[in-house]
Amino acid sequence: MINRKAINHRTRVGQERSNRTRLRILDAAMRVFAEKGPDAPVIQDFIAAANMSRGTFYNYFSSIDELLIATSKQLEDDLIVSIQTEIEDMPSPVERMTFGMLLWLEKAAKDPIWCAFVNRVAHHSMMVQTQVTQDLRDGIGSDEFRIPDIDAGYDLVVGTLRQSMNRMLAEKVPSAYPKQVVHTVLQGLGVDAKRIHVLLERAVPEMRRPARTIGRPAAAS
């Protein structure tokens, strides 16, 4: 007779080990990218930093491009956790969306290496997608967002922020610029003009949980 409990236990233990190995590789990848930038490393750098065999490594990632994408998503997830800490108690989806976007742009403005790194990757992490989609859905439900379609609203939010990150990397922007971007996006989501004005008068909360950086250690001080 098959002992299902034992098999389930073995499966679970295997799964946990596999997740741990993946995280170990991503931590190593973060260090390698921080030290060498996104273009210079070769696969051997990652294998050496993760301190594992080439075979084990290739069970998880098959190219530097895959590692870049996974590292970028890891960084985005980490920022989302920091942002959620600040916005989760805000009662309205418009408020959460407003300060979520402002905190995101603030990180991008203060940490250009992070900004350049995550903006290389075309698709956002699942946590970013979930957060934006959920806030959009809630705001449509409470009639605070008036948009013809949720996908169009998502593309507006995510596309505008990405483009403004590109601008912040390419030129020096005035300090009012992040709020002007968020103002324009809120208009696009159909938020009432007075409401936008009141929201943007408020101070942006300090992030109590600092988000990770990918900057070179020497530049991080």
Place this chain on the structure above:
Amino acid sequence: MINRKAINHRTRVGQERSNRTRLRILDAAMRVFAEKGPDAPVIQDFIAAANMSRGTFYNYFSSIDELLIATSKQLEDDLIVSIQTEIEDMPSPVERMTFGMLLWLEKAAKDPIWCAFVNRVAHHSMMVQTQVTQDLRDGIGSDEFRIPDIDAGYDLVVGTLRQSMNRMLAEKVPSAYPKQVVHTVLQGLGVDAKRIHVLLERAVPEMRRPARTIGRPAAAS
């Protein structure tokens, strides 16, 4: 005594020859990318297709990446010429912006190889930038656009369209989607709800001057 007229003539002739050579390389690059896609070609493919010496070629372009960017900008300029043919007689900047965006998205929807090709390059051609900026300026001047800042407005237009092109490449979108995207962008630019409704009820003009494609010849029929 220096004959300035002769020197100016020589300079002008040299300049024209140089422009012609550049265009010849770009035409060849277009054929090579159409046949092999954006990633497969090697420099020798372009030199052979342009039928010139390696030395002459390298006077104009030093990498495939540079050729990709220049080809993409050339394709964008060509579409802008087609779009301008349709919108230049429209009296209001809001109208021009609306149908300009709809014609752009229509090209992207109908020609996915074109869409993928131009969306690889992060910066738009000068003609795209000029057209969008001019229409934004005119619309702010006529008080039809209400945005806190022209750069934020530009990032909204360009960022949202880019993101929606990515979506159209990744999934099948409903036929109403392009108008929903444009609706959301017009809201973001502060256009009056009734005006948006009336504009989006109108038929999108047929492009009388078809824009170039980068599709493989066999797939273009």
